[in-house]
Amino acid sequence: MIDEFVTVEKPQWCPGCGNYGILTAIRRAFDELGLKPHNTVVVSGIGCGSKIPHYIRTYGYEGIHGRIIPLAEGIKLANPALTVVGIGGDGDGFSEGGNHFLHAGRKNTNITYIVQDNQIYGLTTGQASPTTHKGVKTKTTPDGAFLREFRPIPTALIGGATFVAATFAGDVNHMVKVMKDAISHKGFAFIDVYQPCVSWNKLNTYAWWKQRIYDLEKEGHDPTNFEKAMEKALEPYRTNWEKVPIGIFYKEERQTLEDVLVKGIPVNESLEVDVSSDLRELM
Amino acid sequence: MDLTIKIGGAAGQGVFVLGRTIGRLFARTGFYTFGYPEYPSLIRGGHNSYQVVVSNKKVETPLSFNSVVIALNKQAVKFHAPYISQNGILIVDESAGDVNVREDIKVVKVPTSKIINESKGSPKMANIALTGAMLPLFDFDLTILNQIIKDEFSRKGEEVVKVNQLVAKNAYEYVKEHYPNVKIELPEPVAKLKAYTSGNEAFGLGAIKGGLKFYAAYPMTPASSVLHYLVSKAKKHNLIVVQAEDEIAAANMAVGAGFAGLRSMTGTSGGGFALMTETVGMAALAETPVVFFIAQRTGPSTGMPTWTEQADLWQILGASQGEFLRIILAPGNAEQAFYLAGEALNLAEEYQLPVFVLSDKFLSESHYSMEKVESPGIRRGKIVKEGLKPLEKGERFKRYEDVEDGISPRTLPGTPNGEHVATSYEHLEDSFTTEDFKERVKQVEKRLRKLKKLKEIAFEPDVYGEGDISLVVWGSHLGPALKAKEILANKGINVKVIHFTWLYPLSKEKVENVLTDKNIIIENNRTGLFERLVRAETGITFTASIRKSNGRPLFPEQIAKAVETIVNGEFKEKEFIIKEEEFEPYEFYAPWRYE
Ligand SMILES: Cc1ncc(C[n+]2csc(CCOP(=O)(O)OP(=O)(O)O)c2C)c(N)n1
Numbered sequence: 111m112i113d114e115f116v117t118v119e120k121p122q123w124c125p126g127c128g129n130y131g132i133l134t135a136i137r138r139a140f141d142e143l144g145l146k147p148h149n150t151v152v153v154s155g156i157g158c159g160s161k162i163p164h165y166i167r168t169y170g171y172e173g174i175h176g177r178i179i180p181l182a183e184g185i186k187l188a189n190p191a192l193t194v195v196g197i198g199g200d201g202d203g204f205s206e207g208g209n210h211f212l213h214a215g216r217k218n219t220n221i222t223y224i225v226q227d228n229q230i231y232g233l234t235t236g237q238a239s240p241t242t243h244k245g246v247k248t249k250t251t252p253d254g255a256f257l258r259e260f261r262p263i264p265t266a267l268i269g270g271a272t273f274v275a276a277t278f279a280g281d282v283n284h285m286v287k288v289m290k291d292a293i294s295h296k297g298f299a300f301i302d303v304y305q306p307c308v309s310w311n312k313l314n315t316y317a318w319w320k321q322r323i324y325d326l327e328k329e330g331h332d333p334t335n336f337e338k339a340m341e342k343a344l345e346p347y348r349t350n351w352e353k354v355p356i357g358i359f360y361k362e363e364r365q366t367l368e369d370v371l372v373k374g375i376p377v378n379e380s381l382e383v384d385v386s387s388d389l390r391e392l393m
Numbered sequence: 394m395d396l397t398i399k400i401g402g403a404a405g406q407g408v409f410v411l412g413r414t415i416g417r418l419f420a421r422t423g424f425y426t427f428g429y430p431e432y433p434s435l436i437r438g439g440h441n442s443y444q445v446v447v448s449n450k451k452v453e454t455p456l457s458f459n460s461v462v463i464a465l466n467k468q469a470v471k472f473h474a475p476y477i478s479q480n481g482i483l484i485v486d487e488s489a490g491d492v493n494v495r496e497d498i499k500v501v502k503v504p505t506s507k508i509i510n511e512s513k514g515s516p517k518m519a520n521i522a523l524t525g526a527m528l529p530l531f532d533f534d535l536t537i538l539n540q541i542i543k544d545e546f547s548r549k550g551e552e553v554v555k556v557n558q559l560v561a562k563n564a565y566e567y568v569k570e571h572y573p574n575v576k577i578e579l580p581e582p583v584a585k586l587k588a589y590t591s592g593n594e595a596f597g598l599g600a601i602k603g604g605l606k607f608y609a610a611y612p613m614t615p616a617s618s619v620l621h622y623l624v625s626k627a628k629k630h631n632l633i634v635v636q637a638e639d640e641i642a643a644a645n646m647a648v649g650a651g652f653a654g655l656r657s658m659t660g661t662s663g664g665g666f667a668l669m670t671e672t673v674g675m676a677a678l679a680e681t682p683v684v685f686f687i688a689q690r691t692g693p694s695t696g697m698p699t700w701t702e703q704a705d706l707w708q709i710l711g712a713s714q715g716e717f718l719r720i721i722l723a724p725g726n727a728e729q730a731f732y733l734a735g736e737a738l739n740l741a742e743e744y745q746l747p748v749f750v751l752s753d754k755f756l757s758e759s760h761y762s763m764e765k766v767e768s769p770g771i772r773r774g775k776i777v778k779e780g781l782k783p784l785e786k787g788e789r790f791k792r793y794e795d796v797e798d799g800i801s802p803r804t805l806p807g808t809p810n811g812e813h814v815a816t817s818y819e820h821l822e823d824s825f826t827t828e829d830f831k832e833r834v835k836q837v838e839k840r841l842r843k844l845k846k847l848k849e850i851a852f853e854p855d856v857y858g859e860g861d862i863s864l865v866v867w868g869s870h871l872g873p874a875l876k877a878k879e880i881l882a883n884k885g886i887n888v889k890v891i892h893f894t895w896l897y898p899l900s901k902e903k904v905e906n907v908l909t910d911k912n913i914i915i916e917n918n919r920t921g922l923f924e925r926l927v928r929a930e931t932g933i934t935f936t937a938s939i940r941k942s943n944g945r946p947l948f949p950e951q952i953a954k955a956v957e958t959i960v961n962g963e964f965k966e967k968e969f970i971i972k973e974e975e976f977e978p979y980e981f982y983a984p985w986r987y988e
């Protein structure tokens with residue numbers, strides 16, 4: 111029942127914010143996957159979107175800015191029986207938390223990481239983010255953003271993420287589908303959600319995205335082909351955002367961090383340990 | 394009676410392996426043994442040394458004289474031979490060439506290459522040869538060394554064990570035959586010792602005994618060997634040990650694991666801890682249990698990475714914005730490191746806050762013979778797993794319930810009806826974020842109420858001996874202070890030693906209980922960091938202080954001399970800073986300048 115995942119707290123985002131759609135999609139994805147609130151952990155950071163754990167009645171950790179991935183990894187390693195979903199903004203994930211994003215694919219912990227990518231810093235009232243498009247005027251780029259955009263999907267691919275997808279906050283059904291696939295995937299699953307910020311990002315509006323996005327699946331993209339995935343991932347940059355593919359770019363099964371480091375369910379293990387032979391070794 | 398053996402050689406010559414082998418040999422024989430390594434921050438080149446201190450009384454400090462020096466090269470002769478005590482012995486590898494040394498010591502030259510060749514061994518076995526060569530001087534036989542060789546090498550095969558044992562035997566016989574009269578007197582062995590271990594290994598093993606299941610870290614001297622040790626034990630004890638991409642990740646992983654219900658820890662040195670700072674406050678506000686192990690080195694910044702100091706106390710006290718409770722512990726030897734590792738895990742879970750264990754290079758990398766192996770048992774605090782009342786629609790568990798002792802019941806993910814959000818924002822009892830002033834104050838007061846109990850359970854400082862004058866130390870400097878006490882007693886100055894392992898939060902009453910009229914505080918830093926903390930927390934001031942910050946620990950002889958000066962000057966001198974004039978003679982050799 112989707113009600114299971116609703117809390118008494120009402121979201122406080124600006125009317126029209128893309129996060130409403132994202133919240134609906136997450137609740138639906140959890141519900142359709144049959145997840146149980148007590149076995150699910152939503153981990154966030156700091157940003158507008160990161161308030162989301164308070165609106166989903168599961169366990170949650172609302173951490174600090176930029177540290178969603180390691181926090182989620184620690185939780186998952188400690189109890190692999192949990193479904194762990196990290197979610198936060200583009201500033202949080204690509205700027206402050208860039209090093210973790212870079213390494214998450216290598217580690218390939220079985221977690222899902224959703225970025226509410228609104229190409230702006232929402233909570234801090236409209237500074238440029240790593241994904242702000244060139245030329246966009248923000249509080250910190252009054253003459254227009256002048257740095258090359260950070261490229262989340264190519265970076266995730268190079269970083270070794272074993273599930274890489276994009277989706278659009280204006281299309282709940284598409285989000286639900288991608289999220290369900292990502293959560294069901296065994297390994298580090300990254301979803302870049304193109305999310306309109308109605309207050310601070312006047313360029314990348316719902317209408318703007320709708321004109322440009324197309325579904326990879328409908329094009330017959332083969333998500334097991336890394337080279338093709340990279341080609342598609344680069345398309346927005348090569349076409350100057352004329353063509354923006356969404357859907358699953360790439361998917362691969364690879365050894366996870368838990369496969370190597372974790373036996374069983376560590377939290378259920380006895381803490382009584384005999385160290386007498388270790389002590390003898392030290393003598 | 395104390396006896397010291399100094400081993401010196403170039404980095405890469407295996408000084409530490411040799412030192413540790415000799416240390417183990419004495420510890421297994423039944424002597425209290427201490428091992429003190431020194432090395433510059435270079436991988437190749439540079440001079441390494443290791444002092445083994447042996448006694449029939451507990452000893453946990455380096456000493457400023459050498460009964461025996463084992464020199465692996467010429468440089469070692471030059472550095473250490475001048476500080477051999479009268480009638481002491483220099484054992485030197487023949488390859489060091491003609492060593493022109495003092496008349497008042499005996500020289501034992503060992504043709505290690507020749508011995509190794511004749512035994513069909515490899516050049517790597519020079520260490521074993523020199524250990525074998527040392528045995529006749531103490532009238533030891535080969536039994537224990539043969540056993541150590543077996544323990545060390547049997548995984549490499551029977552043949553390797555045999556060859557090593559033969560090398561040891563041939564070197565042993567060589568010295569027996571050529572230097573039958575070179576002897577050093579040893580007292581009777583006295584103790585039954587359980588391990589010869591570094592502070593870091595003892596800490597790691599104590600943590601395992603204490604139920605540690607998760608350790609994430611990024612390498613940094615001198616904390617790295619905890620990571621290495623735990624990795625080596627991960628399979629056996631089902632530990633999750635992660636080398637993270639950076640310290641921020643390590644700290645957040647540890648907090649995540651703590652939230653999910655594992656006993657969890659991260660470890661680093663001051664520089665790495667600077668990066669973890671923000672995470673400390675998160676754990677504090679979200680009330681997630683986590684332990685930080687911090688091994689200090691000589692700062693600030695990169696400083697002198699392989700040397701020691703007690704200068705990061707205020708960094709830890711002040712780490713992260715806002716006001717919150719934390720506990721800081723500082724073990725004084727391997728036994729205490731073992732015990733406090735488990736206790737830190739207990740306190741973190743019981744009080745749901747960050748706990749720090751403060752070590753330094755001196756404690757972390759020195760070797761101690763452990764006599765007692767005590768662990769505090771496992772206490773997990775208020776984890777609720779059953780009997781939770783079903784939640785209404787949309788309702789969440791009151792994770793931050795405003796309870797009397799300030800410690801709210803905690804549920805772990807996986808527990809039905811315990812759903813809540815651990816949050817870095819100020820929050821309501823049911824974990825929703827809030828900016829309501831009344832609720833804010835309620836949570837501030839709730840968290841702060843833990844302090845009352847913490848002051849009750851704070852360990853009283855340990856007191857060693859009696860006297861009107863107290864030498865006050867914390868953490869790693871227990872051993873040097875106890876030896877200084879002994880030296881002073883021989884000069885007719887009776888002091889007691891007061892050792893703090895619980896640094897924060899302090900209970901004024903407990904500190905007052907142990908202090909005397911005249912208190913001299915001894916710290917391995919330049920500005921008296923713990924002295925200032927005690928004053929700030931309790932209003933207590935000290936009569937005088939002794940400090941040192943050249944990168945080495947305070948040596949007992951140095952402490953004794955400084956105390957003598959202060960006492961004889963009737964405490965007119967308030968701040969005794971150990972500078973070049975007070976250095977022990979052997980502090981003048983410069984291991985970083987290798988010729
Ligand atoms: C260490 C740290 N630095 C800066 C901030 C201030 N801060 C909060 S949210 C944020 C950026 C918000 O942008 P984004 O992550 O994209 O999320 P959004 O609000 O757009 O959802 C910043 C800079 C902080 N909370 N912590």
Ligand code: SF4
Pocket residue numbers: 122123124126127128129158159228232233306307308309310
């Ligand atoms: S500022 Fe932007 S991202 Fe934040 S709530 Fe408003 S619309 Fe959403």
